[in-house]
Amino acid sequence: MFDVAKNLHEVLDTLPDGVKLVAISKFHPKEYIEVAYREGQRIFGESHEQELAGKVQSLPQDIEWHFIGHLQTNKVKYIASYISMIEAVDTVKLLKEINKQAAKYNRVINVLLELHIAEEESKYGFTPNACREFLKSGEWRELKNVHISGLMMMASNVEDQEQIRKEMIFASNLFDELKASYFSDDPEFKERSWGMSHDYPIAVECHSTMVRVGTAIFGPRVY
Numbered sequence: 054m055f056d057v058a059k060n061l062h063e064v065l066d067t068l069p070d071g072v073k074l075v076a077i078s079k080f081h082p083k084e085y086i087e088v089a090y091r092e093g094q095r096i097f098g099e100s101h102e103q104e105l106a107g108k109v110q111s112l113p114q115d116i117e118w119h120f121i122g123h124l125q126t127n128k129v130k131y132i133a134s135y136i137s138m139i140e141a142v143d144t145v146k147l148l149k150e151i152n153k154q155a156a157k158y159n160r161v162i163n164v165l166l167e168l169h170i171a172e173e174e175s176k177y178g179f180t181p182n183a184c185r186e187f188l189k190s191g192e193w194r195e196l197k198n199v200h201i202s203g204l205m206m207m208a209s210n211v212e213d214q215e216q217i218r219k220e221m222i223f224a225s226n227l228f229d230e231l232k233a234s235y236f237s238d239d240p241e242f243k244e245r246s247w248g249m250s251h252d253y254p255i256a257v258e259c260h261s262t263m264v265r266v267g268t269a270i271f272g273p274r275v276y
């Protein structure tokens with residue numbers, strides 16, 4: 054087994070106060086999660102609803118699960134009773150569905166709006182202008198069972214550190230703009246989720262509050 058405990062502490066040691074670690078455990082066995090859990094890690098991220106359902110059943114109840122992948126609207130109902138955060142809300146339709154399903158359990162589900170900033174075509178998310186327009190519409194204020202807690206993004210998957218930095222700074226500036234315009238009275242609009250195994254040190258420099266690190270802790274995924 055990869056030395057999960059050692060890797061976990063190496064990552065944690067580099068994170069300043071105020072930056073949370075979401076340990077991305079997708080495609081890794083529950084034994085790996087148990088190791089990290091014993092070391093004190095409580096927030097884990099998964100991206101497939103069925104895999105998550107299996108893990109939730111057999112792992113401790115006080116784990117906070119984040120859904121980090123692209124979520125289909127017809128899958129929301131399966132996770133709505135327990136998910137602590139849905140990080141990658143990429144359409145208004147999905148947000149409304151989360152609101153509807155959360156209401157059934159009398160819950161308020163924390164969500165992040167996913168930004169599409171990277172140049173790759175394949176990435177999901179709101180463009181910066183779509184995100185501005187949506188918040189300006191005020192529609193979200195009617196959705197009482199979701200709470201928008203911040204923004205999430207994935208930088209381009211490139212070697213060029215300056216490109217990555219540029220995208221993350223852009224996201225951080227957009228966060229500040231939206232915070233000032235729509236959430237100045239909401240201290241819980243505070244999360245900036247960026248940074249993965251290869252770029253989380255840059256993300257920390259670019260005002261991330263939440264890094265999503267998988268490979269650097271658990272090793273390569275076996276698909």
Ligand SMILES: *Cc1c(COP(=O)(O)O)cnc(C)c1O
Nearest residue numbers: 077121249250251265266267268
């Ligand atoms: C898989 C995944 C991660 C973790 O990636 P690593 O390179 O293994 O750290 C982070 N964020 C999202 C959205 C992912 O899908």
